[in-house]
Amino acid sequence: MVIPNFSIGPLHLLDVLPYVAIVTILGVILLLTPFLVWYERVALALIQDRLGPNRVGPRGLLQAFADGIKLFLKEDIRPSAIDATIYYAAPVLMMIPALAACAVLPVADLRIDMGGGRIEAIPFVVGNVNIGILYLLGLTSLQVYGIVLAGWASNNKYSLMGGLRSSAQTISYELSMTMAVLTGVLISGSTNMVEIVRSQAGTVADWNIAKFLPLGFIATVVYLIAMVAETNRAPFDLPEAESELVAGFHTEYSSMKFAMFFMCEYASMLVISGVATALWFGGWNSPHPALNFVPGFVWFILKVVAFVMVYVWVRATLPRLRYDALMALGWKRLLPIALAALVLTATWDAVRTPADKKSGWPVIEAPHDADKPVARASNAR
Amino acid sequence: MNAYLTAAMFTITGFAFIASTLLISRILRPSAPNPDKLETYECGPLPVGDAWRQFNLHYYLFALVFVVFDVEAAFLYPWAVAFKLEGPYAVAEMLIFVALLLAGWAYAWKRGALEWE
Numbered sequence: 201m202v203i204p205n206f207s208i209g210p211l212h213l214l215d216v217l218p219y220v221a222i223v224t225i226l227g228v229i230l231l232l233t234p235f236l237v238w239y240e241r242v243a244l245a246l247i248q249d250r251l252g253p254n255r256v257g258p259r260g261l262l263q264a265f266a267d268g269i270k271l272f273l274k275e276d277i278r279p280s281a282i283d284a285t286i287y288y289a290a291p292v293l294m295m296i297p298a299l300a301a302c303a304v305l306p307v308a309d310l311r312i313d314m315g316g317g318r319i320e321a322i323p324f325v326v327g328n329v330n331i332g333i334l335y336l337l338g339l340t341s342l343q344v345y346g347i348v349l350a351g352w353a354s355n356n357k358y359s360l361m362g363g364l365r366s367s368a369q370t371i372s373y374e375l376s377m378t379m380a381v382l383t384g385v386l387i388s389g390s391t392n393m394v395e396i397v398r399s400q401a402g403t404v405a406d407w408n409i410a411k412f413l414p415l416g417f418i419a420t421v422v423y424l425i426a427m428v429a430e431t432n433r434a435p436f437d438l439p440e441a442e443s444e445l446v447a448g449f450h451t452e453y454s455s456m457k458f459a460m461f462f463m464c465e466y467a468s469m470l471v472i473s474g475v476a477t478a479l480w481f482g483g484w485n486s487p488h489p490a491l492n493f494v495p496g497f498v499w500f501i502l503k504v505v506a507f508v509m510v511y512v513w514v515r516a517t518l519p520r521l522r523y524d525a526l527m528a529l530g531w532k533r534l535l536p537i538a539l540a541a542l543v544l545t546a547t548w549d550a551v552r553t554p555a556d557k558k559s560g561w562p563v564i565e566a567p568h569d570a571d572k573p574v575a576r577a578s579n580a581r
Numbered sequence: 582m583n584a585y586l587t588a589a590m591f592t593i594t595g596f597a598f599i600a601s602t603l604l605i606s607r608i609l610r611p612s613a614p615n616p617d618k619l620e621t622y623e624c625g626p627l628p629v630g631d632a633w634r635q636f637n638l639h640y641y642l643f644a645l646v647f648v649v650f651d652v653e654a655a656f657l658y659p660w661a662v663a664f665k666l667e668g669p670y671a672v673a674e675m676l677i678f679v680a681l682l683l684a685g686w687a688y689a690w691k692r693g694a695l696e697w698e
Binding site for chain 2: 219220221222223225226230235273274275276277278279280281288292295296299300303304325328329330335336351352354356357358359360364367368371372374375378379382385386387390391410434446451455456457458460468503524528531532535536539542543546547549550
């Protein structure tokens with residue numbers, strides 16, 4: 201699908217593209233959240249053999265909007281024992297990184313006719329930052345401040361416990377996640393999100409999950425486990441374990457500030473699923489060249505939605521972990537596995553890549569024959 | 582630089598959205614506080630003391646081990662992008678670096694820093 205570089209008055213498509221991206225991505229994230237809530241409730245009801253929301257709107261589709269309006273109009277209870285400044289700042293501190301992280305998610309590669317038959321691939325992304333993956337990791341880990349400050353400022357024992365648990369859990373799984381992402385960066389050879397996705401063009405076999413088998417696959421599994429823990433979702437939802445901590449860090453929050461935490465959970469689910477898609481599952485690339493007629497953004501959205509479905513499925517299936525089991529899984533299982541995958545991938549790549557592709561490596565030139573093509577030793581050591 | 586600018590604009594737009602929803606909600610919602618309603622929630626009974634007190638020291642231990650590994654990760658990112666250009670020494674250097682860290686990790690495990698009581 202080739203789009204001409206049309207212009208409206210003095211504005212060219214390429215100039216306004218980032219602004220279009222800002223509005224669409226922010227709008228999609230915020231509009232998708234109510235449907236995610238609806239989907240989660242319906243899917244959980246289906247799995248648990250009950251009805252779920254079915255009153256507001258067709259098939260209960262408007263239930264989440266009704267809940268939103270309710271939260272919007274509810275009285276805001278400001279407990280007397282709180283640390284007011286931090287208490288009010290915490291939901292905003294949590295929501296901003298979740299939204300800001302979307303800025304580097306590469307949604308699609310637009311093919312734009314630059315005139316004169318020259319077609320260029322322009323990524324549809326808000327900020328094509330060259331350290332995109334670091335930007336994402338940095339912002340997702342900033343969210344822990346929101347949680348721990350909300351827990352602390354509430355001056356409630358349940359909140360404090362929830363906040364502390366969450367911070368310890370997030371930093372533990374962040375390590376495994378960082379190492380797994382590092383493996384992905386190593387495979388793709390770039391920290392730019394767009395470059396990472398472009399390096400996976402082709403078939404399913406070109407996606408990072410299928411490279412350096414089984415190492416790419418192992419790193420992907422580590423990432424997927426860590427991503428559920430990072431977003432504090434079941435079975436890793438100890439920070440808000442309702443059977444022991446009431447509601448965890450947001451026990452004392454009401455009205456719109458509670459809605460912020462709620463929206464933030466879904467926004468970060470979308471973001472982190474988007475990273476998984478871009479890093480391991482080919483981003484906007486179709487699984488087979490025969491399916492290339494489907495636009496890239498459709499693939500991207502399909503993959504992200506698939507991850508969200510897995511999130512809900514996992515929540516409905518697995519029981520919550522005990523806290524010591526949770527920490528042991530993060531530190532004693534996932535971290536060494538992720539590190540091993542990283543080291544082995546690096547070594548494998550160093551051995552495999554033809555020597556002439558690397559400047560610092562010894563290159564042995566085969567004797568040059570006039571009638572033979574130049575042959576080069578591929579594994580010169 | 583332009584990419585960072587648009588990313589910053591995105592963040593500002595997001596912040597504007599958050600601020601406006603909080604503000605509009607503030608105008609629309611009722612406000613009828615009373616002392617009982619504003620009490621800290623502790624499942625019904627009056628709360629015993631406040632929550633700003635000592636808590637499990639073990640959280641700090643995990644935080645310390647985390648800092649060590651996270652700094653390592655920060656070093657490894659540039660390496661992961663550049664090692665294809667840097668030759669075999671880069672791989673060897675990384676192996677030594679990771680081996681040193683693994684030794685620290687094994688020590689922390691042996692001393693029980695990774696156990697949760």
